Amino acid sequence: MLELLILVFFGFLVIRTTKGDDDEFGALPRKITDKVGKLWDVAHQGMRENRFLRAEKALLTILKIDTRNAAAYNRLGILYAKQKEFKDAIDCFEIASSIESTPSSLHNLGLIYYETENYEKAAIAFEQALKLEDKLAARHIAYAKVQEQLGNSKLMISELKKAAELEPNKETYELLHKAYTQSDMQIEADEIEQKLKKLIVPSGKPKKVARPKRVVI
Numbered sequence: 184m185l186e187l188l189i190l191v192f193f194g195f196l197v198i199r200t201t202k203g204d205d206d207e208f209g210a211l212p213r214k215i216t217d218k219v220g221k222l223w224d225v226a227h228q229g230m231r232e233n234r235f236l237r238a239e240k241a242l243l244t245i246l247k248i249d250t251r252n253a254a255a256y257n258r259l260g261i262l263y264a265k266q267k268e269f270k271d272a273i274d275c276f277e278i279a280s281s282i283e284s285t286p287s288s289l290h291n292l293g294l295i296y297y298e299t300e301n302y303e304k305a306a307i308a309f310e311q312a313l314k315l316e317d318k319l320a321a322r323h324i325a326y327a328k329v330q331e332q333l334g335n336s337k338l339m340i341s342e343l344k345k346a347a348e349l350e351p352n353k354e355t356y357e358l359l360h361k362a363y364t365q366s367d368m369q370i371e372a373d374e375i376e377q378k379l380k381k382l383i384v385p386s387g388k389p390k391k392v393a394r395p396k397r398v399v400i
Contacts, residue, residue, distance in 0.1 A: 305329045319349070324346045324358065357379070
């Protein structure tokens, strides 16, 4: 479940960080802005086409030009995560967060810590991300998963309830129902089961959930 969540979230971030990449140009001299812009185009295309080596070279070149480009470090971390090169991904997300702490970079860091079973550090990263932005259900779900691993069932349920409030869909309700059942909270589990039964999705029109507006990374 979390592996799918990780893949989906990374895919979402590839789209979501595009505006942030463009805004990085403002800090650079005009004579190299065009070059950096072309490198970003190469990186975007490389990741879309799964040409990871091409994208990596472009991002590393950007970082040679602008060593404190948090967006490039964040995107490089996503690239390494896609290839399951978790140590390198952690390094990139940690650097990105040290340069500019954003919800996305901190959440990415938490996901990689989770994947490598470093649950205490994952919890800290998710908590920091949630302090900056707490309106995305995926953040609460990921934090709940960490608390499950740490044995904090009450906090896990609390975070899943927040996720279900933000995005009352089949996925969030099923996660919450499972948590209630495992905690022997049958009355609450039955209530969620009734909500699940009432969910009606018109044929051919999948239910869409409003996402937060894009933010600068």
